[in-house]
Amino acid sequence: MSETRTHEPVETGVPSSEAKVTVYRRMKDLPSTHLLGSGTAMCAGCGGLEALHEVYDVIGEKSIFVNAAGCMTLLSVYPFTPFRGSWLYTSMASAPAGAQGVRDALDILLEKKRISTAEDMEVVVLTGDGSAYGMGLSSTSGAIERGLDFLYLCYDNEGYGNTGQQYSGATPHGARTATSKGEHGFAGYKKDLFSIWAAHQPAYVATIIGAEPLDLARKIEQAKRLEGPRLVIALAPCPTGWDFDPKYTVEVGKLAVKTGIWPLKEYVDGRVVHTRIPHERVPVEEYLKLQGRFRHLFEPQRDEALLAEIQARVDAYWAGVSE
Amino acid sequence: MKAASRILGTAFFLEGYEVQDAPRYGAERRGAPIFAFVRASHDPINERGIIRHPDLVVVADDSLVPVPGAGVMSGVDKHTVVLVNSGDSAEIWKQRLNFEGDVYTLPAEAADRAALRFIGAACAGAAARLLGVIRRDTLADAIRQELADLGADVVEVNLAKALAAFDSMQAHEARVTPIKPGSAAQYQPPDWIDLPFEDARAAAPAIHAGATSVEVRTGLWRTLRPVIDHDRCNRCWWVCSTFCPDGAIAVDPDGRPRIDYDHCKGCMICVAQCPPHAISALSEQAAQTAEKAGASE
Numbered sequence: 075m076s077e078t079r080t081h082e083p084v085e086t087g088v089p090s091s092e093a094k095v096t097v098y099r100r101m102k103d104l105p106s107t108h109l110l111g112s113g114t115a116m117c118a119g120c121g122g123l124e125a126l127h128e129v130y131d132v133i134g135e136k137s138i139f140v141n142a143a144g145c146m147t148l149l150s151v152y153p154f155t156p157f158r159g160s161w162l163y164t165s166m167a168s169a170p171a172g173a174q175g176v177r178d179a180l181d182i183l184l185e186k187k188r189i190s191t192a193e194d195m196e197v198v199v200l201t202g203d204g205s206a207y208g209m210g211l212s213s214t215s216g217a218i219e220r221g222l223d224f225l226y227l228c229y230d231n232e233g234y235g236n237t238g239q240q241y242s243g244a245t246p247h248g249a250r251t252a253t254s255k256g257e258h259g260f261a262g263y264k265k266d267l268f269s270i271w272a273a274h275q276p277a278y279v280a281t282i283i284g285a286e287p288l289d290l291a292r293k294i295e296q297a298k299r300l301e302g303p304r305l306v307i308a309l310a311p312c313p314t315g316w317d318f319d320p321k322y323t324v325e326v327g328k329l330a331v332k333t334g335i336w337p338l339k340e341y342v343d344g345r346v347v348h349t350r351i352p353h354e355r356v357p358v359e360e361y362l363k364l365q366g367r368f369r370h371l372f373e374p375q376r377d378e379a380l381l382a383e384i385q386a387r388v389d390a391y392w393a394g395v396s397e
Numbered sequence: 398m399k400a401a402s403r404i405l406g407t408a409f410f411l412e413g414y415e416v417q418d419a420p421r422y423g424a425e426r427r428g429a430p431i432f433a434f435v436r437a438s439h440d441p442i443n444e445r446g447i448i449r450h451p452d453l454v455v456v457a458d459d460s461l462v463p464v465p466g467a468g469v470m471s472g473v474d475k476h477t478v479v480l481v482n483s484g485d486s487a488e489i490w491k492q493r494l495n496f497e498g499d500v501y502t503l504p505a506e507a508a509d510r511a512a513l514r515f516i517g518a519a520c521a522g523a524a525a526r527l528l529g530v531i532r533r534d535t536l537a538d539a540i541r542q543e544l545a546d547l548g549a550d551v552v553e554v555n556l557a558k559a560l561a562a563f564d565s566m567q568a569h570e571a572r573v574t575p576i577k578p579g580s581a582a583q584y585q586p587p588d589w590i591d592l593p594f595e596d597a598r599a600a601a602p603a604i605h606a607g608a609t610s611v612e613v614r615t616g617l618w619r620t621l622r623p624v625i626d627h628d629r630c631n632r633c634w635w636v637c638s639t640f641c642p643d644g645a646i647a648v649d650p651d652g653r654p655r656i657d658y659d660h661c662k663g664c665m666i667c668v669a670q671c672p673p674h675a676i677s678a679l680s681e682q683a684a685q686t687a688e689k690a691g692a693s694e
Contacts, residue, residue, distance in 0.1 A: 101634035106648035111608030112660035113615050119664030124642035135607065158607030287639045321665035324640050
């Protein structure tokens with residue numbers, strides 16, 4: 075299709091986050107039956123699948139998932155799929171490009187009246203952090219630049235989980251990974267993908283987590299309401315890659331929010347709003363010590379310098395947040 | 398099993414063998430079968446890839462035996478020795494598998510769930526004795542080399558497990574008999590089935606129904622079973638149902654959550670998160686035994 079869809083910000087007069095009327099006012103408004111099929115190959119206790127199944131209830135079955143290689147490639151293995159809509163598999167770097175093709179095809183069908191607007195579908199890119207923070211960043215940048223009308227969901231388990239948790243651009247400082255086994259863990263720092271995406275000024279950017287389902291549902295609802303590039307990062311506690319008992323997936327997720335290491339926020343109408351500000355922040359080590367990937371910070375002796383550095387980075391972040 | 402193959406491979410090497418040891422990965426996740434192969438010979442090894450006709454098969458998890466994808470008995474014949482980590486006796490396994498060759502079990506390992514972390518070392522130890530060409534000291538050296546990165550404590554526990562397993566196989570030393578690999582000329586190609594190239598519309602793997610994944614019974618992965626006490630359940634905002642990653646808990650119209658045991662993988666998130674602690678964790682094995690007893694009464 076020669077003509078590209080361009081994104082026009084929706085004029086509401088007030089910031090959308092205040093103007094929106096949500097159907098998710100309280101926990102009881104969350105769905106109690108679910109759309110995503112059981113029986114997938116994801117690990118027991120997968121934080122990414124937890125977020126996806128909550129997200130899918132809001133997005134609904136009129137959707138096409140464009141899935142870059144990663145853990146969630148294993149969702150749809152012929153002849154099995156948990157989705158009720160369509161699914162397309164791309165290489166790690168190309169999911170947003172695949173989404174462009176799907177969106178264009180739908181637009182052509184709409185234009186030729188071969189499908190009705192009621193039959194139109196939401197195009198959803200689904201990738202892990204290896205693709206979102208690294209290999210796929212260029213094609214994402216291009217898709218936002220072209221104003222592609224799509225939703226991007228990144229399940230961020232902070233490493234290449236499907237191949238044994240090698241470090242990625244999302245790995246936090248100090249974490250042990252299959253490729254960072256030294257005394258002090260991963261030497262680099264987690265890339266600020268939220269800001270990188272927001273710097274493109276797309277329609278919507280947000281962080282979510284499966285452990286905060288109400289915040290998640292409201293954000294996906296908001297993203298669904300908007301048009302243009304809408305990008306969401308779900309922190310995905312990973313029992314296998316982070317080395318904790320799968321029953322703690324929600325506990326780890328809640329602590330990520332309470333310690334302030336995973337800020338819940340959204341970018342809409344050109345400004346960043348924090349949707350959950352932990353006023354009495356729990357010390358970050360409460361989050362770290364549940365996870366085997368940080369065990370070297372506590373055993374055989376506490377690595378005070380590294381613990382203090384991680385805490386200081388979290389403190390510095392929140393010092394810069396105005397309410 | 399990767400650890401077992403590396404320990405065994407290194408032990409062979411220290412005994413002067415030419416060695417190949419290689420893990421074969423599927424998806425890296427819980428519940429996925431993992432395979433590893435070790436080839437050893439005094440002559441240079443030209444063969445590559447998976448072992449089609451093993452002299453020794455070691456099964457670390459007996460629940461894999463009935464899983465077709467695991468194919469643990471593929472390529473065995475009566476010269477093959479099979480070692481199973483199982484509480485059931487070797488006789489039972491011989492009958493179950495309808496297998497003429499030697500079967501040995503590691504009952505001590507199967508009885509102790511806490512020992513499961515060290516199953517690789519235990520398997521390597523037992524295998525070394527069955528092979529009969531690896532000395533006790535060599536086995537210990539191989540473990541020290543392979544596990545050095547994990548710290549002295551880990552090495553000690555693994556050493557103890559491996560050597561105990563080695564000693565337990567004393568009566569069966571050197572039961573494994575190597576057969577000469579066939580020459581390339583004798584290679585039998587598999588029974589190929591020719592698939593004609595079809596039009597993409599016919600050949601592309603299109604799935605024409607939604608949520609077909611429910612046909613996959615992931616409930617088989619479970620080692621612990623969450624059980625809801627409906628008297629204690631306070632019919633909250635379905636915490637268990639929302640947090641269950643697998644969507645295996647649905648809520649009845651009257652607000653009662655129901656667990657779908659065909660798909661519950663046993664992560665126990667619902668047990669950890671239930672506000673009134675109305676969900677408890679039972680051992681899956683015990684729960685199944687109780688169920689069978691209940692059914693036969």
